[in-house]
Amino acid sequence: xxxxxxxxxxxxxxxxxxxxxxxxxxxxxxxxxxxxxxxxxxxxxxxxxxxxxxxxxxxxxxxxxxxxxxxxxxxxxxxxxxxxxxxxxxxxxxxxxxxxxxxxxxxxxxxxxxxxxxxxxxxxxxxxxxxxxxxxxxxxxxxxxxxxxxxxxxxxxxxxxxxxxxxxxxxxxxxxxxxxxxxxxxxxxxxxxxxxxxxxxxxxxxxxxxx
Numbered sequence: 001x002x003x004x005x006x007x008x009x010x011x012x013x014x015x016x017x018x019x020x021x022x023x024x025x026x027x028x029x030x031x032x033x034x035x036x037x038x039x040x041x042x043x044x045x046x047x048x049x050x051x052x053x054x055x056x057x058x059x060x061x062x063x064x065x066x067x068x069x070x071x072x073x074x075x076x077x078x079x080x081x082x083x084x085x086x087x088x089x090x091x092x093x094x095x096x097x098x099x100x101x102x103x104x105x106x107x108x109x110x111x112x113x114x115x116x117x118x119x120x121x122x123x124x125x126x127x128x129x130x131x132x133x134x135x136x137x138x139x140x141x142x143x144x145x146x147x148x149x150x151x152x153x154x155x156x157x158x159x160x161x162x163x164x165x166x167x168x169x170x171x172x173x174x175x176x177x178x179x180x181x182x183x184x185x186x187x188x189x190x191x192x193x194x195x196x197x198x199x200x201x202x203x204x205x206x207x208x209x210x211x
Contacts, residue, residue: 011108015042018112020098026121026150027087037098038080039112047079054083057094087120094118119150124164127191132159132174135197144176
């Protein structure tokens with residue numbers, strides 16, 4: 001038996017978890033983007049200097065990186081790396097994989113692995129400007145959620161949000177904490193401005209029920 005094998009014989013492998021975050025909601029086809037990938041050991045082993053790799057939907061390795069010396073803020077031994085990648089050339093939702101091979105460590109660990117989605121879209125040609133206002137007061141609604149699948153954003157302090165999209169048919173949703181969601185179907189082939197009048201979601205009174 002090799003010397004290294006003797007040292008690790010009978011040692012139960014530590015569980016390892018790989019996590020991925022900061023993946024953009026949408027990425028233009030063939031564009032460069034970055035994500036963060038981290039590794040954490042269930043037994044609190046230090047994971048700095050460990051190797052990470054990312055493979056695409058076809059199993060091809062797209063990147064290899066080494067975790068930073070310092071863990072992610074407010075975590076215990078979640079060491080991470082920022083990885084630069086290139087999106088697929090075809091439109092759609094692709095399943096990629098991040099892993100941490102554990103075949104070169106003094107203490108045996110399970111191979112960490114996780115899957116994440118990479119959603120690619122065509123290059124946007126048109127701008128949809130959404131103006132969210134309170135239906136009763138006509139004042140801007142800041143921080144309203146704007147969604148045109150798969151695009152998402154928030155309105156600014158003026159109640160305005162801009163979303164750039166390729167031509168096509170979309171269903172727009174605009175929602176706020178105290179408002180009934182606004183829905184609008186639209187076919188986009190040019191720049192357009194849409195006003196979303198948000199109605200406050202409040203309980204009906206007895207008078208409202210019986211009128």
